[in-house]
Amino acid sequence: MNNILHILRLIWRAQRASLIRGTALAVAVVAMGVALLGLSGWFITAAGAAGLAGIGIAFNVFQPSAAVRFLALGRTAARYGERLLTHDATLKSLTDIRVGLLRGVLDLPFRRLSQLRGAETMNRLVADVDALDGIALRLFIPAVSAAVVYLGSFLMLWWLTDLVLAAWIVMSFALGTGLVLIWTGRHALAPSRRSEKALQAFRIRLIDLLRARDDLVVYGRLPDQTGAVGAAEARLRENLDAVDRLERRAGLLLALTTTFSAGVALWLGGALVERGAIGPAQAALGFFAALALAETVQPLRRGLADLGRMLDAARRVRRLMPENGAAPVPAAPAAPAPDEAAAALEMTAISYRHPGAERPVIADFGLSVAPGESVALVGASGRGKSTVLALAAGLIAPDRGEIHIAGRPVSDLSESQLRAEMTYLPQRSMLLGQSFYDMLALARPGLDEREALEVLEAVALSSTVAGRGGLHAPLSENGAGLSGGEQRRLALARALLRKPRLVLLDEPTEGLDRPTAIRVLGGIREILPRATILTASHRKAERDWADRLIRMT
Numbered sequence: 279m280n281n282i283l284h285i286l287r288l289i290w291r292a293q294r295a296s297l298i299r300g301t302a303l304a305v306a307v308v309a310m311g312v313a314l315l316g317l318s319g320w321f322i323t324a325a326g327a328a329g330l331a332g333i334g335i336a337f338n339v340f341q342p343s344a345a346v347r348f349l350a351l352g353r354t355a356a357r358y359g360e361r362l363l364t365h366d367a368t369l370k371s372l373t374d375i376r377v378g379l380l381r382g383v384l385d386l387p388f389r390r391l392s393q394l395r396g397a398e399t400m401n402r403l404v405a406d407v408d409a410l411d412g413i414a415l416r417l418f419i420p421a422v423s424a425a426v427v428y429l430g431s432f433l434m435l436w437w438l439t440d441l442v443l444a445a446w447i448v449m450s451f452a453l454g455t456g457l458v459l460i461w462t463g464r465h466a467l468a469p470s471r472r473s474e475k476a477l478q479a480f481r482i483r484l485i486d487l488l489r490a491r492d493d494l495v496v497y498g499r500l501p502d503q504t505g506a507v508g509a510a511e512a513r514l515r516e517n518l519d520a521v522d523r524l525e526r527r528a529g530l531l532l533a534l535t536t537t538f539s540a541g542v543a544l545w546l547g548g549a550l551v552e553r554g555a556i557g558p559a560q561a562a563l564g565f566f567a568a569l570a571l572a573e574t575v576q577p578l579r580r581g582l583a584d585l586g587r588m589l590d591a592a593r594r595v596r597r598l599m600p601e602n603g604a605a606p607v608p609a610a611p612a613a614p615a616p617d618e619a620a621a622a623l624e625m626t627a628i629s630y631r632h633p634g635a636e637r638p639v640i641a642d643f644g645l646s647v648a649p650g651e652s653v654a655l656v657g658a659s660g661r662g663k664s665t666v667l668a669l670a671a672g673l674i675a676p677d678r679g680e681i682h683i684a685g686r687p688v689s690d691l692s693e694s695q696l697r698a699e700m701t702y703l704p705q706r707s708m709l710l711g712q713s714f715y716d717m718l719a720l721a722r723p724g725l726d727e728r729e730a731l732e733v734l735e736a737v738a739l740s741s742t743v744a745g746r747g748g749l750h751a752p753l754s755e756n757g758a759g760l761s762g763g764e765q766r767r768l769a770l771a772r773a774l775l776r777k778p779r780l781v782l783l784d785e786p787t788e789g790l791d792r793p794t795a796i797r798v799l800g801g802i803r804e805i806l807p808r809a810t811i812l813t814a815s816h817r818k819a820e821r822d823w824a825d826r827l828i829r830m831t
């Protein structure tokens with residue numbers, strides 16, 4: 279429950295004014311509903327009684343009928359305003375939460391980030407935040423408005439009718455519906471949680487199925503995975519049905535509570551009329567007001583049926599959220615000026631052990647690369663070449679030792695300064711976008727087409743792009759449909775477009791034939807004639823191209 283309150287606090291802090299106005303309108307809607315039915319009941323009975331008594335001609339029908347019309351129209355207008363305000367406030371605050379969550383995910387240390395599974399993270403960002411919309415709309419606002427309306431109804435009924443009648447109507451209602459709602463919340467908790475889990479499993483398995491379709495076919499596991507998706511879907515249906523059944527039962531119990539409460543109110547009203555404590559029209563007012571109070575709890579019924587889902591979502595969201603929600607991004611400190619005379623990259627006495635590994639992958643390692651130099655890290659597989667590049671790129675921090683870029687400690691540079699200074703091409707890259715142009719523009723939004731074509735020429739991709747219908751020809755997700763070598767060169771072209779002073783390339787010509795590799799390496803220098811380049815290399819073409827080799831043993 280703490281987590282729900284925390285999320286509610288975030289929504290409240292971001293949208294306090296709209297929530298207060300929305301809740302006030304929600305109170306107005308229910309109060310007008312109760313007043314409308316109560317007044318109508320009173321009006322019909324009073325008019326009938328006046329007719330029977332033969333004084334119908336003297337009965338003032340205009341004022342009550344005008345009030346009935348005012349309440350009916352006012353209720354509709356208040357409902358409209360309430361929906362507009364509360365939904366708008368909730369959606370806006372959920373956007374803030376989603377942004378805060380995204381920021382929380384992006385600020386995770388690289389180690390944790392690399393452990394996150396894409397499908398699960400997507401679920402967190404989409405499904406969990408969506409589940410939170412009910413906290414304000416179906417729990418907080420209805421609960422507050424029900425409490426206010428109960429209190430207001432009690433006072434009004436006491437004033438207009440009789441204390442005993444008013445107390446019975448409001449107490450029986452509050453107690454009866456309270457018990458039904460607690461029962462609903464308790465019983466729906468487990469199926470609501472299970473349905474959310476099944477929904478997440480369904481999505482994750484479906485994404486895995488679509489992503490790994492080829493491998494699943496090759497290993498003959500497509501039917502198993504399809505079955506697993508179907509099983510998650512069946513579990514989801516089953517639990518959603520259970521929640522729906524509970525909600526319907528809750529509806530039935532609430533209707534019985536209303537009937538009982540209103541029935542006793544009618545009998546009590548009759549008894550009070552007999553005793554002459556109130557008139558028949560006042561008794562009718564009490565009876566109809568009791569019927570109208572049912573409206574107060576309807577939205578809570580759905581909210582409590584969904585409580586399990588909201589509780590779990592709130593817990594997960596809170597775990598990833600920065601404590602204060604979507605806090606503004608702190609301004610980056612001014613960058614220390616680069617020292618042109620210093621080494622472009624200097625690593626001193628570096629040790630690093632991967633999490634969970636027994637021994638450090640590199641110990642007491644050092645290197646120095648001069649500005650404009652190209653250096654290749656060489657050595658057998660697993661010696662730590664990629665690890666050195668990841669350290670230099672600031673993606674992981676060394677356990678010991680220091681890293682300087684153009685004379686400045688990496689830890690003194692902000693994330694944006696670091697990214698402006700250097701580019702890193704890992705062994706596997708994601709190609710985001712729907713065309714060659716989109717994929718390249720990730721590195722430089724608003725990229726000039728001429729420049730895009732120039733860099734594509736440098737990585738020997740011009741003819742491929744022309745053959746596919748040009749820069750804006752549609753491509754499949756992550757460049758599927760391009761060969762492995764073409765995808766690699768596209769990722770390289772994207773990295774070069776950043777025009778950084780320091781470039782870290784992990785096996786840049788992997789998968790290319792030797793003539794193409796030589797052409798691409800020449801192209802890199804053409805595009806970045808003065809950049810400092812550090813590569814992790816196995817290929818002879820890359821070793822021959824580098825100014826110097828550093829052997830890792």
Ligand SMILES: Nc1ncnc2c1ncn2[C@@H]1O[C@H](COP(=O)(O)OP(=O)(O)OP(=O)(O)O)[C@@H](O)[C@H]1O
Nearest residue numbers: 632633635639658659660661662663664665666814
């Ligand atoms: N995230 C990780 N967690 C645990 N161990 C890791 C991790 N990443 C790499 N390693 C281990 O660290 C060692 C060095 O890996 P690294 O990728 O740096 O070597 P490499 O020289 O680049 O190899 P290759 O030439 O095959 O790419 C390997 O034994 C690898 O299994």
